[in-house]
Amino acid sequence: MSEFRIGDEHFELDGEPFRILSGALHYFRVHPDLWRDRIRKAKQMGLNTIETYVAWNAHAKRRGEFDLTGALDLGRFLDDVAAEGMHAIVRPGPYICAEWHNGGLPAWLFESGTVGVRRDEPQYLAAVEELFANLAPVLVPRQIDQGGPIILIQIENEYGAYGSDPVYLEKLVAMNRAIGLTVPFTTVDQPTPEMLVDGSLPTLHKTASFGSRSTERLATLRRFQPTGPLMCSEFWDGWFDDWGEHHHTTSTEQSAHDLDELLAAGASVNIYMFHGGTNAGFTNGANDKGVYKPIVTSYDYDAPLDERGDPTEKYWAFREVLAKYGSVPTDAPVVSEPAPAFEARLTASVPLLGALGPLGAFAPHDGVPTMDSLQQYDGFVLYRAEIDVQGEAVFEIDEVRDRAVVLLNGAPVGVLARDHHDRRLTLPADARGTLDLLVEDQGRVDYGERIGEPKGLIGTARLNGEPLLRWEALPLGLDDAAALDGVRALLAPLESTVVAGPAFVRGEFTLEAPTDLFVHTRDWGKGVLWVNGVNLGRYWSRGPQHTLYVPAPVVHAGVNEVLLLELHAASTGVRFVATPDLGHTEF
Structure with a gap:
């Protein structure tokens, strides 16, 4: 002591x-x-x-x-x-x-x-x-x-x-x-x-x-x-x-x-x-x-x-x-060899809207609830309403935190993004059927007066200026291993070389031994990557980051799994590269 x-x-x-x-x-x-x-x-x-x-x-x-x-x-x-x-x-x-x-x-x-x-x-x-x-x-x-x-x-x-x-x-x-x-x-x-x-x-x-x-x-x-x-x-x-x-x-x-x-x-x-x-x-x-x-x-x-x-x-x-101010050991670390560079493929997929069962259940709400009121403190919530409009249709929300992919009858029609201060979106004329908003919490503010603010859709939703009050909301259970197993059971073979999101997409790759890897993400749109069930984080074509780090303890010798939730569109290729790409600098 x-x-x-x-x-x-x-x-x-x-x-x-x-x-x-x-x-x-x-x-x-x-x-x-x-x-x-x-x-x-x-x-x-x-x-x-x-x-x-x-x-x-x-x-x-x-x-x-x-x-x-x-x-x-x-x-x-x-x-x-x-x-x-x-x-x-x-x-x-x-x-x-x-x-x-x-x-x-x-x-x-x-x-x-x-x-x-x-x-x-x-x-x-x-x-x-x-x-x-x-x-x-x-x-x-x-x-x-x-x-x-x-x-x-x-x-x-x-x-x-x-x-x-x-x-x-x-x-x-x-x-x-x-x-x-x-x-x-x-x-x-x-x-x-x-x-x-x-x-x-x-x-x-x-x-x-x-x-x-x-x-x-x-x-x-x-x-x-x-x-x-x-x-x-x-x-x-x-x-x-x-x-x-x-x-x-x-x-x-x-x-x-x-x-x-x-x-x-x-x-x-x-x-x-x-x-x-x-x-x-x-x-x-x-x-x-x-x-x-x-x-x-x-x-x-x-x-x-x-x-x-x-x-x-x-x-x-x-x-x-x-070394000028203290004792430095004589031994020093060795720089790792470049990570293995190879390619694999995404071979199975299922549309997100076809895989909701394992991820949770819709509940009715009068108005749009925040993610926090649903006790969903990160990730995604799917908001759903039935609409029937003759002629032009404009959807409006007081605020989105932080990004909503908007779909009508399963087809993407646009994005509402907080960083663009988006509040309104034109829907197709004579819009009728199911309106879905897949809302992503992109990260809670960590500094200043906005710490603790709720996420999701904030305030009142309107259609052509009239309040849209009848909603259902489904928090996606993406941190639940059993839920992801349920999604895997719904995957079907993927024949195309591209993926239209929002969708889950799966592939495999084989290693001789565990090693650090870098997954190249430039050919994908925006989403989340799991390797062997471990959520390694978000990727986004916006950059600057265009690789995700896979620590050696996450993988194993033999067959390993890649699972994506792709929000927009992606190539079915999975590229592993030798070094990280964290993006361009200001110089």
Whole structure:
């Protein structure tokens, strides 16, 4: 057992000065069988600590449930950190941002319509207390003073950019202490006077988040944290991507220079990100500052360790810098061989509208319900109404969150997209029959005032200006393995070389042994990809991302399955390529 404390000048480990050299690695974005590999590579770069957020909504998809198994086994992750001789920083939120859907806050939290998040509000704090109670058996015995790796706990996350409620922060501190956390607590904010004041308390050690102008920003931090060690606990070495934009990269030379400048000033650091991983399934976040921008599936982040876990040019540059300030192991990671490049085919399909039985059941509604009111917190809902119009027909909805494929009698007639602020759509003249809207939650806003907003069709639907009140809604059970088995049973041989969506499409490929793969998606439209039943995330011809990463533990020797939900149109070819294609850059 050891003691870790914040001294007058330094972090101290067993009474000796200790510089934190940390890298961010989110367990919930990396396959658990790859955690040790990524942690070891952090150590090989010269780091001594691993930092992770805790994604509350990943663990608690429904209130009263808390999953700590498999990919969410935080205890196993922290044990892996310890087994590699590393320390740990844990940021349990409750809000994390992290470009993760809803900033980590569970969507069910907002069901009352009266909850006040990220402030001193009883409903919210009662739920947060449940979160910490569930985390206590994992975190408390893994603190450094109990023989574990955890040296720091962060309170909230960049709170000064959101609000100013010291009572709320004090109550979070009290909750964390009440469950038995004894290690030092910190806060993080961007180094502006207002944020540093609003985002912390006099009793909490302030740290900063930035990615450039290190000396200047540390000086600002020092004015508001006059004693103790300086720390940049989010040193931004890259950035995330949005669908429809370019792939973000940062200069390796400049990032290494800024890191060197930071460490030369005597500061500690947490590199955000060391390894980004993947927004698999429906976990990506979004931003909306007037235009809705969903985040892509890859969270590569242009980090030192790429999405596959390979060292990049930035890795070697950072390793060289870190060697000036600490011990770097003599062993170093080896870059992987290119992934296998080969082709397969999609050979069976079924229209989505012909496969609804296994996915759930329609229920009647007066007006259009939100996805949240149906307790469908991600993925898709199919809305259905019967219409009969003579002459011109215009469908209208107050707001769509986030994208609706509109079909009349099973035939696509258009799309309503939130990022285009679409509200109206012309239907064919003399429209009569079944009107379907397949609505996709493309990712919940993770930052700012729109956190927690409901998804689906919002407000009143109208046909030629008249309210359309009789609806049915069917939440698609795409996270249910049995439901997908039911879909597979409905598949029929596919003779064409193209697929007209919305449809499920299946194919197979054969491997001699498990290996990382990259699925090429340029020949497909928009949809979701499963490999061997694992939801690997969204693809979209809009880009910038045009490959999806398949971790080796997802596949096996022999025959493997590819399953798509294609919303528009796709080629039946399945191409696996040697390297990722994350899209064009701005240069």
